[in-house]
Amino acid sequence: MARPFPIQRTSIVREAGKKWFVVDASGKVLGRLASQIAKYLMGKNEPTFFPGVDNGNYVVVINAxxxxxxxxxxxxxxxxxxxxxxxxxxxxxxxxxxxxxxxRLIYLAVKRMLPKAALGTKYLKRLKVYASDSHPHEAQKPQPLEF
Known part of the structure; x- marks a missing residue:
């Protein structure tokens, strides 16, 4: 007996590459900053967000x-x-x-706000934190983020 509606398996594929963002941490409160960074790393700001799919972006934090x-x-x-x-x-x-x-202070705060599974380690690899205001990721043309 055939099913009236076949089960369709879909996969979410992101058309464009991952976006790069730069965040200036000077004068920002650590916990509030870390939660916003975690949101962008997981891709919750994207309309294509799906919990089990890696839709996240790269985040560069300067002035840590x-x-x-x-x-x-x-x-x-x-x-x-x-x-x-x-x-x-x-x-x-x-x-x-x-x-x-x-x-390391920002790294640990963001790490503890990410999922504790395999996707969490994937997200964390896309976090780049620097103590000064210069970073080696200018070639990626990161967009500035304001929180």
Whole structure:
């Protein structure tokens, strides 16, 4: 017995290549900035967004050393790293991390807002964070984003 309506399998294919965006992080609050960046990395700003399909864009973040944290988070927020050895728990405050590796602060905030599956790692590879206002991606002609 034949089905009255055959099941059609469709695939969403993006016609154009992925877009490049540049975001200036100076004077922006870290969490609000990270959530907007995560949205663009996943492609939620596109009309062709579909949860299981990689429709995301590239995002270049500049001036990561000038990002803001509200309240007392610079001194109270802790970042942990465990080496795997006894006594190997390393901890840094947000202020120490901002002084040592300012790009890592934004990277970790965005990473924790992305899906924790295979697509999340794909999205994260398209995030480029730089502490200064210069970046090596001028050839891609990134469009400026304002949040």
């Amino acid at each position: 050393d000038k990002v803001l944290l509200t309240g007392k988070k610079l001194d109270k927020k802790m970042y942990y790293h465990y080496s795997g050895y006894p006594g190997g728990l390393k901890q840094l405050t947000a202020r120490q991390l901002l002084e040592k590796h300012p790009e």
